[in-house]
Amino acid sequence: MSRFLLTLGLMFGSGLAYACDLCAVYNTEANGGSARGLTLSIAEQYIPYKTVQLNGEELPPSILDEAFVDSSITHLVPTWNFSDRFGLSLNVPYVHKQFFRFQRTGTGVFTESGTESGLGDMSLIARFTAFQRAGENSSLFVNLLGGVKFPTGDADRVAEEVETTRELDSIYGPGHQHAFGGVHLRDLALGSGSWDGVFGVTANSRWKRLLFNAQFQYYLRTPGESDYEYGDEWMLSGGPGVYLFLREEFSLSLQALVVYDDMQPDTVLGRENLNTGMEAFYLGPQINLTIGTHFSANVGLDIPLEIDNQRLQNVPDWRLHGGLSWRF
Amino acid sequence: MKRVLSGRSVDRVVTVATVGLAAAVVLADAGVPHIDIVEPFLTNQVLIHFNTDANRAYTVQRCTSFVPSSNGVTAVWSNIVHVPAQPFNDHFVAVDTNKTLPVRFYRLMVTPQ
Numbered sequence: 286m287s288r289f290l291l292t293l294g295l296m297f298g299s300g301l302a303y304a305c306d307l308c309a310v311y312n313t314e315a316n317g318g319s320a321r322g323l324t325l326s327i328a329e330q331y332i333p334y335k336t337v338q339l340n341g342e343e344l345p346p347s348i349l350d351e352a353f354v355d356s357s358i359t360h361l362v363p364t365w366n367f368s369d370r371f372g373l374s375l376n377v378p379y380v381h382k383q384f385f386r387f388q389r390t391g392t393g394v395f396t397e398s399g400t401e402s403g404l405g406d407m408s409l410i411a412r413f414t415a416f417q418r419a420g421e422n423s424s425l426f427v428n429l430l431g432g433v434k435f436p437t438g439d440a441d442r443v444a445e446e447v448e449t450t451r452e453l454d455s456i457y458g459p460g461h462q463h464a465f466g467g468v469h470l471r472d473l474a475l476g477s478g479s480w481d482g483v484f485g486v487t488a489n490s491r492w493k494r495l496l497f498n499a500q501f502q503y504y505l506r507t508p509g510e511s512d513y514e515y516g517d518e519w520m521l522s523g524g525p526g527v528y529l530f531l532r533e534e535f536s537l538s539l540q541a542l543v544v545y546d547d548m549q550p551d552t553v554l555g556r557e558n559l560n561t562g563m564e565a566f567y568l569g570p571q572i573n574l575t576i577g578t579h580f581s582a583n584v585g586l587d588i589p590l591e592i593d594n595q596r597l598q599n600v601p602d603w604r605l606h607g608g609l610s611w612r613f
Numbered sequence: 614m615k616r617v618l619s620g621r622s623v624d625r626v627v628t629v630a631t632v633g634l635a636a637a638v639v640l641a642d643a644g645v646p647h648i649d650i651v652e653p654f655l656t657n658q659v660l661i662h663f664n665t666d667a668n669r670a671y672t673v674q675r676c677t678s679f680v681p682s683s684n685g686v687t688a689v690w691s692n693i694v695h696v697p698a699q700p701f702n703d704h705f706v707a708v709d710t711n712k713t714l715p716v717r718f719y720r721l722m723v724t725p726q
Contacts, residue, residue, distance in 0.1 A: 339701060347668070347700040391660075391708030393694045456660060456706045465699070 320578075320612060321366050328360040328608035334599040337467035341593040352466040352599060354384040354473070358405065360608075370414040378405035380438065380475045387466035388449070391456050394465050401442065406476040408434040408483055423492045430485035438476020440510035446470035447511035450553050464560045467599035471513070471551065471561070479509025488523075494531055496538060499523030508552070516549030516562055526571075533578075540571045544587055550595060562595040567604065581610045646671065646723045657712040661694075661719055665703045669723050671696040673707045676718045690720065 334354040337344050344350075359379045366372035385398040410432035417426045449470060453463040482505035489498045504518040526540030543566070550562035571585030584607035592600045646669070650662040665671050674690040681687075694707035709717065 344700045348697045349699060387697075389705075391694075391706065392710060393707075394697055456654070456708060457704075461704070465697075 321368060322613055324364040324366065324610060324612045326360075326362040326364065326608055326610040328362065329606065330356075330358050330360075331605045332356045333602045334468070334472070335602050336600050337597070338592065338594050338600050339597050340595065341591075349387070349466050352384075352386045352468045354382055354386075354468050354599060357381045369417070372412040374410045374412065374432075376408045376410060378407070378438075379403070380405040382473055382475075384468055384473060386468035386473075388470075389453065389463055389465035390449075391452070401439075401473050401475055403439055403475050405438040406434050406481075407437045408432055410483060424490065426487075426489045428485075428487045428489075430483070430487070432483045434479075434481040434483055434504075436476055436478045436480060436509060438474070438478075440474055440476045440478035442470050442474035443476075443478055443510040443513045446474075446558075447513050447553055450558075454554070459554070459556065460559075462559050462596055464597045467560075467597050469560055469598075471515075471558070472599070474510075477506070477509040477515050478511075478513070479507045479515065481506050481515075491528075494528040496526045496528065496540070497523065498526070498540070498542075512554075514552040516551050518546070518548045520547070521545045526573075534576070536573075536575045538573045540573065540585075541568070542571050542585060542587070543568050560596040560598055563592060563598065563600065564594075565592040565600070566590040569603075579612045583608055646721055648673075648719060648721050651719060654708060659709040659717065661707040661709065661721075663705055663707075663721055665696060665699065665705055666723075667701050668698050669725065670698040671705065672722045672724075673709075674720050674722060675709060675711075676720070677714055677716060679718070688718070 332355075334356065335350075337349045337352065357380070359381075361377045361379070362374050364372050364374040379402075381400065381402045383400045385396065388395050388397060410430055413429045415427045415429050418424060419426075446469065450463065453461070457463065483502075484505070485500065485502040487498070487500045490496065500520070500522050502518075502520045506515045506517050508514040522542060522544040524540055524542040526538050528536060528538045530537040546563070546565045546567070548561070548563045551558040566589070567587035568590050569586040569588045571583060573581070573583045575581045585605075587601075587604035587606070589601060589603065594600055646663065646666065648661055648663045650660070652660050652662075654660040661673055663671065663673070672692050673694040675693050676688045676690045679686045679688045693709055693711075694705075696705050696707075709719075711717075
């Protein structure tokens with residue numbers, strides 16, 4: 286039983302699966318965090334961006350409502366745990382984006398629709414369990430995560446963003462808001478072309494049937510394709526939950542999760558990209574499931590409470606995330 | 614759609630005409646949609662600056678000559694840039710990329726009025 290509880294403690298610290306590299310890794314820790322060997326996980330995030338906002342305010346109905354991006358990112362995450370304290374995960378994302386957008390040019394406003402699919406930016410993440418204590422009635426785990434995101438995804442759309450900005454700068458002058466619609470070229474990119482740092486801390490606790498998790502993540506972005514630099518991002522998430530079933534062969538818990546997500550503005554041609562940067566609060570349920578000590582799954586929904594974006598952007602309508610994990 | 618020449622913009626017509634270009638301006642009424650600036654751009658291209666009001670679509674049109682006729686003056690206007698209506702005010706710069714015309718007249722059409 287104690288081994289099961291140890292596994293469980295690591296597991297539900299890893300249950301979150303937002304559109305981020307670390308979240309997919311949390312998922313894969315689920316069933317293998319406490320045991321040496323290989324764990325394979327698959328995590329999915331689906332986010333429809335259909336709501337257009339100007340400086341945090343939803344706009345009245347207009348032609349701009351036609352623009353959208355439906356974003357799906359599927360992460361395949363093999364993890365090798367060298368010990369109960371140390372593991373290494375490779376995050377391999379497959380990105381699929383379907384979109385319709387407007388593009389302002391000097392000769393008018395054009396529309397573009399289509400899909401962008403392919404390998405995203407892979408990352409290698411190390412986990413170190415800094416603290417672990419598991420008993421029959423309570424447990425506490427603290428994990429440190431750190432790694433590197435590689436420029437493996439196609440960043441052609443980023444190059445287009447830079448080139449278009451340069452062209453419009455020559456017409457409007459630098460600093461003018463160039464967007465027409467809330468879906469921008471950088472939103473379609475599969476990769477950033479940059480080497481980025483990924484850092485995180487997770488804390489997972491349980492007392493009898495109650496649980497509480499908290500996660501902190503920080504993404505340190507560097508200049509990538511055409512010297513375009515995505516803004517740094519940090520997230521804080523967590524919330525209470527309860528085990529509806531808690532047995533060694535089967536457990537099921539329900540959580541309420543609050544997520545705070547802060548994305549700093551991007552940098553293009555050495556200055557701030559005006560239509561980027563966002564601060565958002567989400568709230569939603571998450572269900573976590575384990576069957577035995579090999580299989581785990583989770584699914585959750587983030588509902589926006591408030592999204593304060595800079596200038597004109599399409600923002601998430603909601604975020605659906607889930608994952609399956611198997612420890613060999 | 615109103616097509617009224619703006620007296621206020623005549624100065625700009627004169628200014629631009631010195632480089633071989635001319636601008637005509639369409640206003641729904643004084644102070645409302647109008648061309649702010651017409652200026653040369655790169656080699657023989659032209660920039661046409663105008664503000665856009667929320668929920669109005671704009672079309673920049675070009676004419677190369679006015680011909681006297683029994684109805685007064687006849688001109689053939691062609692669209693060069695269309696800007697769909699947005700739910701907020703904005704500023705737009707249209708580029709006339711035709712590099713061969715020695716003289717051009719522009720007007721700005723807005724819908725709804």
